[in-house]
Amino acid sequence: MPVVVVESPAKAKTINKYLGPDYTVLASYGHVRDLPPKDGSVDTDNGFDMKWEVGYDSRKHVKAIADALKDDNALILATDPDREGEAISWHLEETLRKRKVIKKDTPVSRVVFNAITKSAVTEAMKNPRDVDTDLVDAYLARRALDYLVGFNLSPVLWRKLPGAKSAGRVQSVCLRLIVEREMEIEAFKPREYWSVKAVLGTPRGQEYEARLTVLAGKKLDKYDIENSTQAELAEQAVHSRDLTVKSVEAKPANRNPSAPFMTSTLQQEASRKFGMGARQTMSTAQRLYEAGYITYMRTDGIDMAPEAVMAARDAIKDRFGAEYVPPSPRMYKNKAKNAQEAHECIRPTDMTRDASKLKITDADQRKLYDLIWKRTLACQMAAARMERTTVDVASADGQVELRATGQVVLFDGFMRIYEEGRDDSVMDDDDRRLPQVMQGEVADKRSITPEQHFTQPPPRYTEATLVKRMEELGIGRPSTYASVITTIQDREYVRKDKNRLFPEDKGRIVTIFLLNFFRTYVGYEFTANLEDELDTVSAGGLDYKEVLSKFWRDFSVAISETSELRITEVLNVLDAALAPTLYPPREDGTDPRACPKCGNGQLHLKSSRTGGFVGCGNYPECTYTRPIAGEGAEGDERVLGEDAGDEIWLKAGRFGPYVQRGEPTPENKKPPRASLPRGWSKEDMDLEKALRLLSLPRPIGMHPDGGEIVSNFGRFGPYLMHQLPDDAKPTYANLKDPADVFEIGMNRAVELLAEKRANPGRGRSAPAKALRELGEHPDSGGPVNIMDGRYGPYIKWDKVNATLPKGVEPADVTLEQAVQLVMEKAAKKGGRKKAAVKKAAPKKKATPKKAAKASK
Numbered sequence: 001m002p003v004v005v006v007e008s009p010a011k012a013k014t015i016n017k018y019l020g021p022d023y024t025v026l027a028s029y030g031h032v033r034d035l036p037p038k039d040g041s042v043d044t045d046n047g048f049d050m051k052w053e054v055g056y057d058s059r060k061h062v063k064a065i066a067d068a069l070k071d072d073n074a075l076i077l078a079t080d081p082d083r084e085g086e087a088i089s090w091h092l093e094e095t096l097r098k099r100k101v102i103k104k105d106t107p108v109s110r111v112v113f114n115a116i117t118k119s120a121v122t123e124a125m126k127n128p129r130d131v132d133t134d135l136v137d138a139y140l141a142r143r144a145l146d147y148l149v150g151f152n153l154s155p156v157l158w159r160k161l162p163g164a165k166s167a168g169r170v171q172s173v174c175l176r177l178i179v180e181r182e183m184e185i186e187a188f189k190p191r192e193y194w195s196v197k198a199v200l201g202t203p204r205g206q207e208y209e210a211r212l213t214v215l216a217g218k219k220l221d222k223y224d225i226e227n228s229t230q231a232e233l234a235e236q237a238v239h240s241r242d243l244t245v246k247s248v249e250a251k252p253a254n255r256n257p258s259a260p261f262m263t264s265t266l267q268q269e270a271s272r273k274f275g276m277g278a279r280q281t282m283s284t285a286q287r288l289y290e291a292g293y294i295t296y297m298r299t300d301g302i303d304m305a306p307e308a309v310m311a312a313r314d315a316i317k318d319r320f321g322a323e324y325v326p327p328s329p330r331m332y333k334n335k336a337k338n339a340q341e342a343h344e345c346i347r348p349t350d351m352t353r354d355a356s357k358l359k360i361t362d363a364d365q366r367k368l369y370d371l372i373w374k375r376t377l378a379c380q381m382a383a384a385r386m387e388r389t390t391v392d393v394a395s396a397d398g399q400v401e402l403r404a405t406g407q408v409v410l411f412d413g414f415m416r417i418y419e420e421g422r423d424d425s426v427m428d429d430d431d432r433r434l435p436q437v438m439q440g441e442v443a444d445k446r447s448i449t450p451e452q453h454f455t456q457p458p459p460r461y462t463e464a465t466l467v468k469r470m471e472e473l474g475i476g477r478p479s480t481y482a483s484v485i486t487t488i489q490d491r492e493y494v495r496k497d498k499n500r501l502f503p504e505d506k507g508r509i510v511t512i513f514l515l516n517f518f519r520t521y522v523g524y525e526f527t528a529n530l531e532d533e534l535d536t537v538s539a540g541g542l543d544y545k546e547v548l549s550k551f552w553r554d555f556s557v558a559i560s561e562t563s564e565l566r567i568t569e570v571l572n573v574l575d576a577a578l579a580p581t582l583y584p585p586r587e588d589g590t591d592p593r594a595c596p597k598c599g600n601g602q603l604h605l606k607s608s609r610t611g612g613f614v615g616c617g618n619y620p621e622c623t624y625t626r627p628i629a630g631e632g633a634e635g636d637e638r639v640l641g642e643d644a645g646d647e648i649w650l651k652a653g654r655f656g657p658y659v660q661r662g663e664p665t666p667e668n669k670k671p672p673r674a675s676l677p678r679g680w681s682k683e684d685m686d687l688e689k690a691l692r693l694l695s696l697p698r699p700i701g702m703h704p705d706g707g708e709i710v711s712n713f714g715r716f717g718p719y720l721m722h723q724l725p726d727d728a729k730p731t732y733a734n735l736k737d738p739a740d741v742f743e744i745g746m747n748r749a750v751e752l753l754a755e756k757r758a759n760p761g762r763g764r765s766a767p768a769k770a771l772r773e774l775g776e777h778p779d780s781g782g783p784v785n786i787m788d789g790r791y792g793p794y795i796k797w798d799k800v801n802a803t804l805p806k807g808v809e810p811a812d813v814t815l816e817q818a819v820q821l822v823m824e825k826a827a828k829k830g831g832r833k834k835a836a837v838k839k840a841a842p843k844k845k846a847t848p849k850k851a852a853k854a855s856k
Contacts, residue, residue, distance in 0.1 A: 008807030
């Protein structure tokens, strides 16, 4: 009976159900091999030979497949239908051949299916093929390029820019997009302009809004009314004239549905509608795919299988009626710049089943499936029919004219089920609905309002708009968008705040460094051209080693040249490159590089583990520093006043604004300081508030049972602290209002501490909940449970916590599997801490003795 190998156990479980007892279905748990993170894994001197290593966690999975092949002499590789899936199949075959598990007479075949349904799986089994060597070559080229860039460029960053963590072929280009957008925002100078709007009334008493489009007989452009004086004159011009409806024009218009989802558009829409990040979207879609609910979720394609199109049309007719089905099916052509992974679109496997008909308990899965189902049906529905109306209202002398626009939906069509989200929430004039307006009738002026506007800088990227921009530029692949965006956040190059992506100082420094010393390799066109070459490799039109050789020839020279530079040389180049941002002109015309604190020193860019800062060249005599971004030319330090002979400073640090008593001196290297609590703004800080902060912790009084109670601000907000004479450690009680730190009295403090001691588990230290109790450990005793942790489910036994492998659902784990995982984790721990091995040894010896006694 053939051995079928897929990536995940969830997928294996579903496929096993379809294939029945005639097949053994096993999971590889993703890639089984990778390049070891050490020098020489890609041998640039010997034809770019790659030295692969089976991962520690993968060894047991490879062994399970090898053991199964001893009994079943046939191997079917059924990994995902993309470049990564092809690579996993190739790795498995190569690994098993090296182990001599695959014999000369062992048939090895590759099958692919775009959906995990019975019909798709059984049809794929009828059409086996060999592993696609062209796709594998494209994977090898990509993996080698990523290794060569990351392994050679990252050490240069570590040496030249303390605090920088890594660079990557796609990661660094993605970071550049975010940094350059931030620099655009900072350099943006808003332009003032005005508009005039009027609320007009019909003879029937209804109202509508119109905007001024003609003034003094001349058509107005956007910026023609430049200031309030001109706006008042325009308002008076409208006020002083009678208005009548000059024309009413109604035009029919159709709105067609959006194409079905591919990977990037699914990520964008999930971000717009649900605020889901790219990684969250892909992991949720992966679970839907493995359950057999949707087609494969990593694709550049927007075409749909003919049978799926007909199924969608039937489902639309049954659910909404024949008028919602267009006369002929809609056909969509891919617009992506490079569509190597152009499988079918992402769609439901069964068009008749909406989210309510599926056994989905996870909220994210339910929302995402509903989105995919609606978009898929909508893409095959009839167009929405509108009537767009334009009303022009003018004075008799033609000096002023106003225009009102709106629309009426005559037939909702696809909008009955779905409308695509927008990256901005600005309402279009066409979205309004107008009352009945007739040509020649009087327009009654109810109100006339001048409105001031300023041009806006380009918006910061969201994950959705960043994916869209990367797709437009041809950077990265659908399967990499999520991991790349996650990586730059994990490296602390970028932070996400209210769904917008902000570059950290560290990310700015890295980007400017790469732009100055490795500009070619963070170039948008260069990166996109490299992707095109990889696509050509996957199509069999180019030798992947030629791509690697051409890249390495120039890249290795750039690495060697930069390695010889001193840190001071690098900082001088970066300081000059960042000068317009770091040292903008001052209003008083003084030197923007002059230190605002001592007045003598010149400001320079300096490096630190946090990514860099601006500091005075007179250090250590002058200790002025500020972050490299967003603080203005005058700096971000000011003296709030004096107390007991010390200057009280307001400063900005890595973790936000803080107050400080005096400056560091050789005798007092760390003067007292206190961070501003949440809700306190630096603009409102004065000497009194600063002294209150610097006086903390505040003694409240002695507890009736002994020990002093104090209040203070901590990492998690305001709190009380008290330690009883016999307690091993203090008790902490959170305070809701920051003002309580300075105002709470003794009685209330004692009450809160008593409540905390009575309910110690209510705080952050509350124990994790068990999702499932699997039973007692068969050898050593003690409960084995699956716990719900901060970073996902894990297995807990004694003091060992073992993470569930990727793709494994808590409901599928047996006690035997759980014990194996915790033993492996304990063995890993033992490798690092010898004491742990010594402790564990007696337990292992004791078990067989008891068993022997029992057998007697």
